[in-house]
Amino acid sequence: MNKTLTLVINCGSSSLKFALMPNESGEDPVLSGLAERLGDSDASITYKSSEGKKEESLNGGDHATALEALINHIDQKGLLASVTAVGHRVVHGGEEFHKSVLIDDKVIAAIERCSPLAPLHNPPNLLGIRVAREKLPALPQVAVFDTAFHQTMEPQAYLYALPMEYYREYGVRRYGFHGTSHRFVSDETRRMLALDPKDHGIVIAHLGNGASATAVKNGESVDTTMGLTPLEGLVMGTRSGDVDPGALVYLANRANMSINDLDNMLNRKSGLLGLSELSNDCRTLEEEAAKGHPGAKIALDVFAHRLARLIGGLAMSLDRLDAVTFTGGIGENSSLLRKMTIERLKPFGIVLDDAANEKCVRGTSGVISGATGPKALVVATNEELMIARDTLAIANASR
Known part of the structure; x- marks a missing residue:
């Protein structure tokens, strides 16, 4: 296969959603799917491709097990050598991140600092990043933040009418979410209506x-x-x-x-x-x-x-x-x-x-x-x- 591919990972608390996207713009995923109930005895992973749908047991495995199974599946399909990068959805970037960034140790530390703002989301996002870096160390990995698109809001839009000390000390403000979707849809709307x-x-x-x-x-x-x-x-x-x-x-x-x-x-x-x-x-x-x-x-x-x-x-x-x-x-x-x-x-x-x-x-x-x-x-x-x-x-x- 001559196409180059990007692996997209969205890691939840007990799930891992993935898509293997062609680097040619506008094409559908070569492979997509979901690993769910991770850590439970009935943990499983489902792959979807042009060949149909396939589900496999993960035998109670965790996120590392799921990602290893995914990588092995990609390899068995003869696609692993075509993967050029890995993109990770990260829910909360706080005021640290105004755009998507290349992941390094400093970025991981900053995402950790934002974790108190999204305690149910950022820790599993980080887990997916750590496992992917361990399993695919040669590939560049990128964090894409749900909150980044909204960092263009001005103070009158993002501040709550609370004592300012809570914003200064604890970052209590409006951040917004679904930013990746809103950005994509705004571009498509502008294009469709010229x-x-x-x-x-x-x-x-x-x-x-x-x-x-x-x-x-x-x-x-x-x-x-x-x-x-x-x-x-x-x-x-x-x-x-x-x-x-x-x-x-x-x-x-x-x-x-x-x-x-x-x-x-x-x-x-x-x-x-x-x-x-x-x-x-x-x-x-x-x-x-x-x-x-x-x-x-x-x-x-x-x-x-x-x-x-x-x-x-x-x-x-x-x-x-x-x-x-x-x-x-x-x-x-x-x-x-x-x-x-x-x-x-x-x-x-x-x-x-x-x-x-x-x-x-x-x-x-x-x-x-x-x-x-x-x-x-x-x-x-x-x-x-x-x-x-x-x-x-x-x-x-x-x-």
Whole structure:
């Protein structure tokens, strides 16, 4: 095989998602898949390629076992010699990282310093980096940060109205997430609409089990809905999004809830699940709402109302609104929630094209609005491709 390849790794607390991306722009992964339940007796790894899907047991193995299995699989396919670099998704770069970087010991130490800001995410990200460097020591490795795209926000957008000592001492501020997706989708939106790179305004809604929206002005993030953590902002699958902090004090006192109880409630028992008392899966809720389930209906209504309200707020950070773009699992597939949201954006003059909206599902991108007013679009995100692009560019520059 003559193609050169970039290995993309996204390491979670008990999982390892991967993609082997051709270095020729725009091509689909040669190999992708997921190792899951790592450390448990039923740990397994699934490979997907043009030959189909294949699952293997990891016999209770950990991240190192999974990565070794992946490397062996790539080698057996005769592809290992074609891999030129490894790109790693890292959730939180704090104020340390404004862009993707070549990994060395200093970068690892800086990512460790950011770990208190993302204690559930950065440690497994670091584990994946360490194992990959051990298994593939000859290859350049690059860190791509979820937070980096939002480092262009100005203080009025990222500061909380808390005593400044907490920002100075502990870094308490708004960082934003999903940055790799927002960056990819903003580029695609600009390309699809032939917008002036130096003069445009877009609001992107990345909607899935985790959800965030971002205002992009002339290619840069100027405001976003997620904050210090991925909990702030929109209604999500099991996360609450914005809540009056006073309500939490009230619950702590009246319901005798501890900090851990509140954290668990806000992150795991709220959002679509908490509102519907049924499911965090948008597909299930749409099916049940159509049957008249009141919880499913109110969950979808609150989701769309909050989304429209925050899109409207984000638009005020722009000089003008050229487009609203939907992406992510829900944004790319729920024509119903797109319709519900756009109907609530009437003050902006966006007019939905129902037929186009229904066609944009299962990875189909396109404009879903009429000829007048700001455009509404669906863009299928591709974080792996963006990570691969960054990795290839930085690796090539380092050689």
